[in-house]
Amino acid sequence: NAGVTQTPKFQVLKTGQSMTLQCAQDMNHNSMYWYRQDPGMGLRLIYYSASEGTTDKGEVPNGYNVSRLNKREFSLRLESAAPSQTSVYFCASSEATGNIQYFGAGTRLSVL
Amino acid sequence: AQSVTQLGSHVSVSEGALVLLRCNYSSSVPPYLFWYVQYPNQGLQLLLKYTSAATLVKGINGFEAEFKKSETSFHLTKPSAHMSDAAEYFCAVSEYNFNKFYFGSGTKLNVKP
Numbered sequence: 001n002a003g004v005t006q007t008p009k010f011q012v013l014k015t016g017q018s019m020t021l022q023c024a025q026d027m028n029h030n031s032m033y034w035y036r037q038d039p040g041m042g043l044r045l046i047y048y049s050a051s052e053g054t055t056d057k058g059e060v061p062n063g064y065n066v067s068r069l070n071k072r073e074f075s076l077r078l079e080s081a082a083p084s085q086t087s088v089y090f091c092a093s094s095e096a097t098g099n100i101q102y103f104g105a106g107t108r109l110s111v112l
Numbered sequence: 113a114q115s116v117t118q119l120g121s122h123v124s125v126s127e128g129a130l131v132l133l134r135c136n137y138s139s140s141v142p143p144y145l146f147w148y149v150q151y152p153n154q155g156l157q158l159l160l161k162y163t164s165a166a167t168l169v170k171g172i173n174g175f176e177a178e179f180k181k182s183e184t185s186f187h188l189t190k191p192s193a194h195m196s197d198a199a200e201y202f203c204a205v206s207e208y209n210f211n212k213f214y215f216g217s218g219t220k221l222n223v224k225p
Contacts, residue, residue, distance in 0.1 A: 004155070033213070040121065042202060042215040043156075058212060090155055100146075101213065103155030 002026050006091050006104035013081045013111045021076040021107050023091030031094045032074035033058075033101065034066060036087040043090065049074055081111040114139055114205050118216035126224050131175075131190040133219050135203030138184065145186045146204040147177055150218075156202060162186060173197070198223045 007022045025032065030051045035043040035058075045058030047066040055066050063085060065077045074093075078085060088108050092101040119134040137143060144163055148156040160171025167179045173196075177188045186203060203216040 035215075040217055042116075042118075042217040043204075043213075044215070045212055048212065059214075092156075100158050100161060101156075103157070105153075105155050 004091055004093055004102050004104035006089075006107050008107060009105065010108050011110070013078075013109065015082060015111060017081050017111075018077065018079050019081065020078075021089055021091075021109075022073070023075065023104060024073045025091075025093040025102070026072065027093060027095075027102065028071070029093040029095050029102075030071070031096055031099075032068065033092040033094075034064075034074070034076045035090045035092065036060065036085075037090060037106075038087050046076065046089075081109075083111045085109065086111045114143065114207060114212075114214040116203050116205050116214050116216035118201075118203055118219050120219055121217065122220045122222065124222040124224060125193045127195055128192050131188070131193045131197065131221065133188040133201050133203075133221065135177075135186045135188065135216060136184055137186065137203075137205045139205065144206040145177075145179060146206075146213075147171065147175070147186075147188050148202045148204060148215075150200045150202065152199075159188070159201070193221075193223045195223050195225065197221060 004025045033048040034046040044060045049055045049068040052071045091104045094101045115138045117136045147159040150156045160169045162179045170176045175190045200218045200220045
């Protein structure tokens with residue numbers, strides 16, 4: 001049982017490059033989330049999708065876009081990466097908003 | 113917006129000692145409250161969840177937390193620390209409409225032999 005799978009696990013980008021972080025869950029969950037984790041700041045919500053076909057901004061959405069491709073997949077795109085986006089990114093899913101969230105192992109991104 | 117405050121970014125205890133990790137939240141209505149644990153290079157795992165039933169919530173690995181509305185607190189405790197408890201712990205609160213979670217800044221627990 002894979003749970004929440006994130007790819008890639010590590011990535012190094014140059015300033016201005018673009019990339020997409022992939023997330024897939026196999027638990028048939030309705031809601032999916034993207035967070036970033038920075039030292040001393042906990043997790044901050046970037047975007048979430050309460051259900052297939054809907055997305056909403058979280059606490060720190062600037063510089064990011066998301067796509068809820070289908071019920072299983074929720075991708076996060078950086079169109080023009082900046083050093084301030086160096087972080088660890090976590091995807092999570094839950095049966096419904098407010099329920100227990102299940103997290104992926106994270107993507108460690110460095111922007112030089 | 114909600115806010116979550118975790119007092120102490122680092123806590124160190126001896127093996128067998130009491131673990132107390134503090135969490136305070138700001139909310140005008142009873143929220144849903146969570147404690148998560150993160151081991152190095154891993155994602156977060158749920159320890160326990162408060163959902164307005166019993167104020168004392170028992171979680172996995174011997175942890176428990178008590179919801180105190182008057183103090184807007186949800187402190188995490190464990191009577192006897194084990195070396196395997198060394199990790200980072202996050203308190204989280206969800207908004208009334210459950211669409212968003214707010215996490216505290218985390219507390220790293222060190223357990224000394």
